[in-house]
Amino acid sequence: MRKVGLILVALLFGLFGIYGISAEKITLIVASGSKTSPSYAVLAKQAERYMQMHPNIEIKIQEMPWSSTLQHDMYATWLSGQLPYPDILRLDIIWPPEFASAGWVIPLDEYIEAAGIDLSDFLPGPINGVTWQGKIYAIPYFTDAGLLYYRKDLLEKYGFEPPETFQDLKEQALYIMEKEGIPNGFVWQGDAYEGLTCDFLEFLWGNGGDVLDAQGNVVIDSPEAVEALEIMVDYIKSGVSPEGVTTYKEEDARNVFQRGDAIFMRNWPYAWKKLNAPDSPVAGKVGVKPMVHGPGKKSAATLGGWNLAINAYSRHPKEAFDFIMYLTSPENMKELAIEAGLSPTRASLYKNPQVLAANPFWKYFYDVLLGARPRPVHPRYPEISNVIFTEVHRALTGEITPAQAIKNMADRIRQIVGGGGG
């Protein structure tokens, strides 16, 4: 009996040790991208500095997987189990409505007011993305928007201006492919996952269509939407895009483009640094511009980006908020932009000469960012997106016609938005 007692005492001490009740230091666990992602080293450095300024706080970094979908599913598992850590979560721009309505993250308005923080320097798109029913649930950390990369050298060689419309891109691609013997014209993200939803939305918006209107009604069953999907299918059928594009994610597309095996690529800003690395075959030969669009329509970019939020079950929300504001301060965001190449969410940094020297193309990128559009804002967005990429993928692989795919999308999204389907 005495032995059992001893073991129990030892166990209890062990537990207290783990939960830090006996320790006088406060431990904050902050989620980050994977160790190989560019932001990890910068975060580690900034956490180190913060700990020196605040000796009572210990910051631990929790590495998360590369894929946004996998991160989402891990958070969902932890938070529905009411786990108090990580204290600081990194939310993809599409999650705040979902996490807020589940009660997994806390509104930050009170903290912002109490600390007298001015958010007017932050870009409007990301701030909209982290706002749900009038409250702010996260602070934008870095942002993203879809871009069109093109082979500057080849376009100049054949006297082409960078393409404006879907048709321009097709004609230029087919012409240069033929002349140069390049196997692919245009590569993008066609695998059935979140990336395809982003790409499709740029075709859809760039052709004047939309998924939901301002009142939240489903308006995707429009002729513009069918036409947008027909253009994507036609890119594959006419050989502008390889048939295998339906298996590509970001890195697959970049690999093809970086080898010099494609003339155009749709991708996020991160690709710029890799394309222009010293060992890249296309270094210095690449231009960027906003995505192509329909005749007489406006180019559209899908808004991406990551935001810092506080776990609703965290034991130290006040300390967590302070660290979030430290990470998103102008100086630290500048460091993140210069060293990791991640686009800041503060407008003022796009005029900063040091930032622009490190990322020259951001001069053009700023306008793309200002016009970038959020994906449908809805707590059931993951289901909506799943319907979009599943049906688009079916059309791309020729299983169903574009018109049928759009009709399926409309029916299924209406069910989701209307509360049907569980």
Add this chain to the structure above:
Amino acid sequence: MFRGTLTASQRRLAFGLVLPALFVILFINIYPLFQSFILSLQEYNAKFPAQRHYVWFGNYLKLFRDPEYLAALRTTFFFTFVSVALELFLGLGAALIMNRPFFGRGLVRAAVLIPWAIPTVISARMWEWMYNDQFGVINDILMHLHLIPEPIPWLGRPGVALWAIIIADVWKTMPFMALLLLAGLQVIPEELYEAAVIDGAGTFKRFWYVTLPLLRPAILVSLIFRTIDAFRVFDVVFVLTGGASGTKTLVVLNREVFFSFLNYGYGSAISVTIFAFIFLISLAYIKGFGRKWRLIE
């Protein structure tokens, strides 16, 4: 039958000794199963905890009208049937070869296990690269042999993608089947073959009337294992296509509904049906084949 020989205190002791094991089973097996079943009777989405309520068998009724679920069901049955049949056929062939004495047999028996030893996620990534349309070795070889005019995106074509996954799965799990069958072959007494030879039986007759009947227990065990495993297939599909191009199996769909949509009620209903299917498959094997093959008297 021990009842008469045990005293009351011995019986209590025996019960006491079994009790912890029963508790463990109850806690880690029965309770989660029961919990899933209870959840499957509710409309419960973790995003809207306030709207949680009982719908009784509503989720199940919806399942059999849900085209996504029915498609996944068809895909799963097709995958299970084709991959297990191929594995049995190829595994039996490999086992028969490995059962004969030849130079370096020990090495071959060890080497054959390599695909089985590699974690599926890693071997699936390997296959993903081999299937790649631009850099993949499979397209490269076929192009050099002039068998195909241009590279094929093996994982991006509906109809082709499922077969590509089946091949990757057969490559991985065939060795497991082969080894189980090899163990079965090794316990068949040599005398039976000698007797068959004296009776004038040829190679085929010896296989059909001696090897096969005596191998039945091993075949049944490996079929049960592999069928259940194949029915629950997840990792190889998740890595290769994520369920795209008509390859979404039940477990892939289940994960999506559960963890991406956080629809715990509907997701649990899918889980319960997967459990029911596996239960029925096992029952069919044991009742059907078991009795016919005299495994159960």
